[in-house]
Amino acid sequence: MAEETGGLTPGRQSIIPINIEDEMRGAYIDYSMSVIISRALPDVRDGLKPVHRRVLFGMLELGVNYNKPYKKSARIVGEVLGKYHPHGDASVYDTMVRMAQDWSLRYTLVDGQGNFGSIDGDSPAAMRYTEARLRRIAEEMLADINKDTVDFQPNFDDSLTEPSVLPAKIPNLLVNGSSGIAVGMATNMAPHNLREVIDGTIAYIDNNEITIPELMKFVTAPDFPTGALIYGYSGVQEAFLTGRGRVIMRAKAEIVTSSTGKDQIIVTEIPYMVNKAQMIEKTAALVNEKKIEGISDIRDESDREGYRIVYDLKKDAIANIVLNNLYKYTQLQSSFGVNNVALVKGRPMTLNLKDMIKYFVEHRHDVIVRRTKFELAEAERRAHILEGYLIALDHLDEVISLIRNSKDPETAKDGLMTRFGLSEIQAKAILDMRLQRLTGLERDKIQQEYKEVKELIDRLKDILSNESLRMQIIKNELADIRDRYGDERRTTVIHSDEDITLEDMIPNEEMVITISNQGYIKRTSLSEYRTQGRGGVGSKGVSTKDDDFTEHLFIAQAHNYLLIFTDQGKVYWKKAYEIPEGNKTSKGRAVQNLINIEPGDAVRAIINVKNLTDEQYINNNYVILCTVKGTIKKTSLEAYSRPRQGGINAITIHEGDKLLNASLTNGNNHIIIAKSEGKAVHFHESDVRPMGRMAAGVRGVTLDSETDTVIGMVCITRADANLLVVSENGYGKRSLTDDYRITKRGGMGVKTLNITDKTGKLVAIKEVVDEDELMIINRSGITIRIKVSELRVMGRATQGVRLIKLNDDDRISSVEKIQQIVEVKNEGSDGLDSTTRPIVHTESSISEQDIDDTPDNDTDEPENDDTNNHDTEQQ
Missing domain, CATH: 3.90.199.10 (Topoisomerase II, domain 5)
Structure with a gap:
């Protein structure tokens, strides 16, 4: 505290005690407000x-x-x-x-x-x-x-x-952005495309209730002067919605091959506010420190035509990996932190997209009103003078006589005002009038000008009284600015993995997914396969090596999850659209490149899952697994609903065994397991209790011999369905499901196909109806597609008919069912034409009352129920 030391004396000022905390607080607030208002932050109106x-x-x-x-x-x-x-x-x-x-x-x-x-x-x-x-x-x-x-x-x-x-005829705050650091706050506003901003502003004028997402259809994203890419849209959306967000920018880079055969990365556009020389210098340092490998040289070849930075790669370098490392460790990828703080009526505010457009339109409206009032006052002033001219011209001789007889201009002015009722302004204008204005032609010009000025006055008054007319003027002026100065976007928006749902961009079409014996996988449009008659030679389906053949074929829709099961009992996840696309004759891609499959393991089965997020769906559906040695296991789909990059164990596989098949069930299905020696066992799904993922399962069927194996498992979904069996030499048939009596699991089964040297061993069993079609592929890659309706129903112990003609050294490797394709009228609001989709039946109509424990008189050999063994879980 300062203290007063004495009374007032001439020439001395009084000392006023002040609390230093109050003084510093007040001074700092004054300083901060001065910085905020008069230095660091832009005005929302002109930016x-x-x-x-x-x-x-x-x-x-x-x-x-x-x-x-x-x-x-x-x-x-x-x-x-x-x-x-x-x-x-x-x-x-x-x-x-x-x-x-x-x-x-x-x-x-x-x-x-x-x-x-x-x-x-x-x-x-x-x-x-x-x-x-x-x-x-x-x-x-x-x-x-x-x-x-x-x-x-x-x-x-x-x-x-x-x-x-x-x-400010242009919305400069949005168009050019701004940046600044005030006291206790800062602003960092991104630039945008003039054409887009004006389109968005006009849309706001047309509908003040427009939402920000609707505005974003016009103003799509920031548009930086250096071009480059915006990687990911979530930050842009957040910035538009809240006024704050983080926009990721990436350089525009292209991988090319030089004349010497080496790969190069060519950068032609860099992120906004990045110093090119410093970026290259820091990148070179990272290369020297071995933090970025694969680059042999960096050159800046920029000129007046544009930017060009060349990264020469080493011979063994993988260009995509090097580019990703450049994005990760250098300023080829940087971020722009949007912080839309601007002054609104002298106060700093954080503004979203709609706020900035709204305040600009309000400012332009105020400018239009003030400009119109100014022009109206000028027009009325001019009309007033022209009215004086017209009065003088109507009394020309009297005016001339009065002026001639006046001793000075002041006397003449007063005389005109008194004689003709003119105002001082009119009188002065008449006195200042040139003699040439008195001619007939000039008189006509004055009358025409007066008429035009009166029309202008009426129009200006109309503008002042009609807000919609003022808004139309704003729109017209903006459209003129857009047409004269608008240009194309420089910055391209690409979506990152985090903020895009690929399903929105990929049609949910049916596709054929094939996997060869040696693990090559691809997807092909179902339309590439044409329907042929039974017994046809077939069309070339897959090009493989001499020792390879197509082993798995699966029909799926693009948006489905594929659960991929391997020989050793592991499961991996892939979306159907993530499978590489190829035509009928292409080889495909090694499955090891898509999933982290272990050495020595191979894909064995794939099931098609609608989604893994619907709790009711995953808790009321089950995965049934069957092994070559006859073990069966049932697990809730929920156990497989959390995808992991490296896969998880689905079943414990014993030595000498491997997984054969996997099916999705609803908990109330019937199961038929067939063996290569031509027998099948039929039991209800409830005979298999749900188990955990790591369990080994229980016995599903007893094998006839050491060479006998399980070749397929069918989950019955329709009461009107038949069982189709196919042998390796191309024979097959349909049989009634009722021909296979229901027993307990674990038995040896009954005959399903009369196995002979002519037919060969059993290779496939499927559930089919008349409307279904079959796709059969043999080891040489030949495919044939036939209708199930062409196959008549036969007894389960017969030999069947020939389905496909094979060469002497060829065998069938895979059989897949194609469900009925029907025309379904789309009833959506978009008015699309009819589309095709498969009819899928999931409810089983076979009940527990259908189970019959009486002996089967048609079997060639007595069935062994093996009741003493089948209830023991395989540990």
């Missing part, structure tokens, strides 16, 4: 800080318009410093320089001549060497400023006035 506004206004006052000669930058800086901005000359010059750099502003406002720096961080030449003038688009920011459209305030010494805001 400019005071220094930018003063530079543009100073250049206008100096007369350096776009169509006038350039003036020295030092002259412009001196004009702005002396009249409006009493700070260091560097601040003014740096501001003007940045407004002239096409890599700093999306739409530059200053036309610079000379060295204005570079994207490598080179400083501009001194202001005495460079010249500048306004760009035409900058004059749109200043248009109508002399028509009382904005408020003017005194400059720093009250000798002049300066605008507090510019009329």
Whole structure:
């Protein structure tokens, strides 16, 4: 505390005690508000800080318009410093320089001549060497400023006035963005495409209730002056919705092969605000430190035509890996932290996309109203004078006589006002009138001008009384700006894995997925396979090596999950559309490149799952697994609902055994397991209790001999379905499901096909109906597609009929059912034509009452129920 030491004496001031905390608090608040309002934050209306506004206004006052000669930058800086901005000359010059750099502003406002720096961080030449003038688009920011459209305030010494805001025909805050650090807050606003912003603004004017997502159909994303890519859309959405977000920017890079045969990465566009020279220098340091490998040389080949950075790769380098490392460790990928803080009526606010457009439209509306009032006053003033002219012309001789007889102009003025009822302004105008205006032609011009001015007055009054008309004027002016200055986007938006759902972009079509014996996988459009008659030769389906053949064939829809089971009992997850696409004759891609399958393991079965997020679905469906040695296991689908990159164990496989098949069931299905020796066992799914993923399962069927194996498992889903069996030599048949009596699991089964040397061993068993079709592939890759309806129903112990003609050394490797394809009328609101889809039946209509424990009289051999063994879980 300061203390008063004495009374007042002449020439001395009193000392007032002040609490230092209060003084510092008040002073700091004053300082911070001065920085916020008068230095660091842009105004929401014109998107400019005071220094930018003063530079543009100073250049206008100096007369350096776009169509006038350039003036020295030092002259412009001196004009702005002396009249409006009493700070260091560097601040003014740096501001003007940045407004002239096409890599700093999306739409530059200053036309610079000379060295204005570079994207490598080179400083501009001194202001005495460079010249500048306004760009035409900058004059749109200043248009109508002399028509009382904005408020003017005194400059720093009250000798002049300066605008507090510019009329701003263009939405500059969105178009060019802004950045600044105030006290306790900061702003960082991204630039956008002028054409998109104006389209969005017009859409807002048409519908003030428009939502931000609807606005984003027009203003899609920031548009940076250096182009490049926006990687991921979630940050853009967040910024538009909240005013804050993180936009990831990536350089535009292309992988090419040089004339020497080596790969190169060519970068032609870099992220916004990245110093190119520093980026290359830091990248070279990372290469030398071995943090980025595979690069042999880096060259900057940029010129006046554009940017070009060349990364030469080593011979053994994988270009995509090197590029991803460059994105990860260098500024080829950087982020722009959007923080839309601007001054709204003198207060800092965080603004979303709609807010910025709304405040700009309000500003333009205010400008239109003030401009119209100004023009109306001018028009009325002119109409008043023209009315005086017309009165004088109507009494021309009297006016001339009065003026001639007056001793001085003042007497003449008073005489005109008294004699003809004119105002002082009219009287002065008549006295100032040139004699040539008295001719007949000039009289007609005055009358025509008066008519036009009256029409203008009526139109201006109409504008002032009609808000929709004012909004139409704003739209028309914006459309004119868009047509004259709008351009295409420079920055491309690409979606990252985190924020895009590929299903939205991929049609949910049916596809054929094939896997060869040696593990090559592909997907092919179902339409590539044409229907043939029974017994046909078939069409070429898969090109494989001599020792390879197609072993698995699966029909799925693009959006489905595929659960991929391997010989050793592991399960992996893949979306159907993630399988590489190929035509009928292509080889496919090694499955090891798609999933992390262990060495020595092989894909054995695939099941088609609708989704893994619907709790009711995954808790009420089960996966039934069957092994070659006859073990069966049932597990809830929920146990497989959490995909992992490396897969998980689905069943414990004993030595000498391997997984054969997997099926999805609803908990109430019947199961038929067939063996290569031609027998099958039929039991209800409830005979198999649900187990955990790591369990080994229980016995499903007893094998006849050491050479006997399980060749297939069918889960019955329809009461009207038949069982189709196919032998390796191309014979097959349909039999009634009722021919297979229901027993307990674990038995030896009954005969399903009369096995002979002619038929060969059993290779497949399927559930079919008349509307289904079959696709059969043999080891040489030949395919045939036939209709099930062409096969008549036979007894289960017969030999069957020939399905496909085989060469002597060929065998059938895979049989797959294609479900009925029907035309289904789309009843959606989009009015699409009819589309095709499969009819899928999942409910089993066989009940527990159908189970018959009586002996089967048709069997060639007695059935062994093996009741003593089948209930023991295989540990």
